[in-house]
Amino acid sequence: TQLLEQSPQFLSIQEGENLTVYCNSSSVFSSLQWYRQEPGEGPVLLVTVVTGGEVKKLKRLTFQFGDARKDSSLHITAAQPGDTGLYLCAGRQPNDYKLSFGAGTTVTVRA
Amino acid sequence: NAGVMQNPRHLVRRRGQEARLRCSPMKGHSHVYWYRQLPEEGLKFMVYLQKENIIDESGMPKERFSAEFPKEGPSILRIQQVVRGDSAAYFCASSPPGQIFEGYTFGSGTRLTVV
Numbered sequence: 001t002q003l004l005e006q007s008p009q010f011l012s013i014q015e016g017e018n019l020t021v022y023c024n025s026s027s028v029f030s031s032l033q034w035y036r037q038e039p040g041e042g043p044v045l046l047v048t049v050v051t052g053g054e055v056k057k058l059k060r061l062t063f064q065f066g067d068a069r070k071d072s073s074l075h076i077t078a079a080q081p082g083d084t085g086l087y088l089c090a091g092r093q094p095n096d097y098k099l100s101f102g103a104g105t106t107v108t109v110r111a
Numbered sequence: 112n113a114g115v116m117q118n119p120r121h122l123v124r125r126r127g128q129e130a131r132l133r134c135s136p137m138k139g140h141s142h143v144y145w146y147r148q149l150p151e152e153g154l155k156f157m158v159y160l161q162k163e164n165i166i167d168e169s170g171m172p173k174e175r176f177s178a179e180f181p182k183e184g185p186s187i188l189r190i191q192q193v194v195r196g197d198s199a200a201y202f203c204a205s206s207p208p209g210q211i212f213e214g215y216t217f218g219s220g221t222r223l224t225v226v
Contacts (some may be wrong), residue, residue, distance in 0.1 A: 033214050042202050042217030101153035
């Protein structure tokens with residue numbers, strides 16, 4: 001079983017539409033990160049959130065950390081084909097240094 | 112600045128052979144982490160090393176797998192007597208000292224195929 005559950009597993013939308021990816025857990029995390037991975041490459045860090053309720057924006061991407069630090073969401077506004085990829089959330093539990101990854105959400109943005 | 116360098120990018124081994132995967136961390140990074148990625152399962156932690164020290168190998172299979180990070184040279188993940196189930200993408204990540212709780216920088220991975 002995954003410590004972090006991501007949903008949906010797959011998401012296909014038209015260019016210009018909005019999308020939201022969810023990352024949920026029953027465990028508390030000291031920090032949570034979002035990565036994007038393209039085929040044949042390693043994950044690339046997008047953002048780290050550390051404070052419950054924190055919201056971070058990166059151009060058209062908005063990341064939110066839940067108040068209880070158990071969940072997070074990634075919202076993309078006006079998606080573009082360049083946003084296509086595998087989005088991974090990863091959390092670090094208190095007093096640990098390992099990251100636990102979700103299984104990922106494959107996002108496809110059609111032109 | 113060069114990122115995390117992994118080689119080879121692709122490795123094909125017959126069952127029973129040995130696989131050696133190399134990882135050179137970013138300049139100034141002294142912490143190295145190895146993760147394995149299977150389809151639709153996300154990345155699974157394997158081992159965390161600092162120079163000449165294995166800090167946590169709780170994610171490593173007990174047999175056939177070993178890792179090292181010598182004083183000089185890259186970190187090596189070694190898989191002896193490979194089996195088909197070892198086929199996966201293996202990623203190395205590094206972080207600088209004092210910032211191990213921040214985001215990782217990942218390499219491009221080594222895709223191991225056991226035939």
